[in-house]
Amino acid sequence: MMSQDSRSTLHSLASNPPTSDKFSNLVDRAIDTLDRLLDSDALSASERAQVALKILEMAGASSPVAAKPAIASPSNGRSSDVASTALDRSPTRFLPAHYVQIDNFLSPDENREALEIALNNQQQFITSTTTTNAENYRKSWVLYATLFPSFYELLKKKIIKTVPSILAQLKMSEFLISKVEMQLTAHNDGCYYKVHNDSGSATTATRELTYVYYFCQEPPPFSEGQLRLYDTELKEGVANSYSTYKDIEPRNNRIVFFNSRCKHEVLPVRCPSQKFEDSRFTLNGWIRRVEV
Secondary structure, three states, X not given: OOOHHHHHHHHHHHHOOOOHHHHHHHHHHHHHHHHOHHHOOOOOHHHHHHHHHHHHHHHOOOOHHHHOXXXXXXXXXXXXXXXXXXXXXXXXXXXXXXXXXXXXXXXXHHHHHHHHHHHHOHHHOEEOOOOOOOOOOEEOEEEEHHHOHHHHHHHHHHHHHHHHHHHHHHOOOXXXXXXXXXXXXEEOOOOEEEEEOOOOOOOOOOEEEEXXXXXXXXXXXXXXXXXXXXXXXXXXXXXXXXXXXXXXXXXXXXXXXXXXXXXXXXXXXXXXXXXXXXXXXXXEEEEEEOOO
């Protein structure tokens, strides 16, 4: 809930647009506001962002603000997104199948701990579903992060620390992080997930970045199960996949990041033993932006 002062500020700005003489000063103040966002105790981060982004919105797409870099706060991994909102409103946008891959993301001990969590909680896994409840579209089992809170916090911190570098490599605008979602997924023999994206519904629209951390027994007792990432076209809010794609191997202790709007799928896994402990395991999830 915004404070009365914040509402008054936004109302004033909406009723009295800035003159050309004040424009430059307002833009500079907006950038300064974002820069000081996490240092202020007067308002919450989201409230301060709403005021600043309102000024930037009034500046328009042709203003010099579009050329300014987003402001990041290294203290907690949060950052501000100015350009991506305008891009998302574009009628047509092409997203290449770009991803960032980091091998040996966790220490050997942390990697083993992830496997132990999966094996020790076999009875707690539930059948996976989709947001559309489509039949025969996804086959796997999931374990929610509420059952491994300590490891969730460990992995979340490592991921947030990595986000600025990932966004730069993917050429994505920085954004204020609201949440890091996480689940542990098991794919055994014949499991798959057909073509989809991770931000295609009203409840998932704020997902910006998808990550997949792979772990398994060594040597891997399964084969195939590649992540196939498609070149994607966003047209009037609808994501359409091209026939061109990149396949990513699910190697132990590897993490992969990509734009949540990109279409992708998990190819069928082959696990001859069909034993749970021989599954293709992932800690996967989504990094959401603050909605303003």
